[in-house]
Amino acid sequence: MPRFVALLRGINVGGNTMLKMSDLKPCLERAGLDNVVTYINSGNIGFDSDRSESDLIGVAEAAIATEFERQVPVMIRSRSDVVRIISANPFDGEFESHKEMHVLFLKDEMPLDKQQQLIEAATPPERFAIVGREIYCHLPMGVADSLLGKSYIEKKLKLAVTARNWRTVQKLVEL
Structure with missing residues (x-):
């Protein structure tokens, strides 16, 4: 099963x-x-x-x-x-700690116009990559001051997501 x-x-x-x-x-x-x-x-x-x-x-x-x-x-x-999500991380090897890396899970793929809005709104050094129904978030400065921490995706883009840090994503495959 x-x-x-x-x-x-x-x-x-x-x-x-x-x-x-x-x-x-x-x-x-x-x-x-x-x-x-x-x-x-x-x-x-x-x-x-x-x-x-x-x-x-x-x-x-x-x-x-x-x-x-x-x-x-x-x-x-x-x-x-989950295995695919882990292997497809576009920021693999580019973060120092699991605390810098998050994945947002959506129910459906993100519309192209909202993808563009998110990418354009990112403030360096934060980076986002959208792959299928996931948004990979590299947040070297932490969550609090990022678009994720400011609820930009849910409030401005009006998308329901749930976020997990990289350590949790890696543990999901073991569940």
Whole structure:
């Protein structure tokens, strides 16, 4: 059976939308996901399923809404997607720490006009590269002063994303 990861947006960050992983795991198991495991407390869940990605998004979002009475956007990637994401990093070898490197996960590919807006808005030394449904972010000065930290992508470009630092992205393949 194929292996997937679910990436929940905006949970357990800054005291907002608190969901315990120990509660989320059985919730998703009851929704029909197999071999559910979690990684850290920020909404990273590995599981097995023979359903399609779009079905899995619906299942996970509905289960969370029903059980926790919260609307939480969920991005799904297959294990092979995560392997591809790691190997396709356009900034590989160009960052000193996992803290400088982030990946933003989108549900759908980013429209070309919004890609151009993001690239043009970047302030050196921050760099962005859009590959499929991911945005690779090299942020040598950290997140706080970057477009990511200023919520530019969600507020200005109006795109729902969920971000993971490079260490977490690398751990996702193990889930």
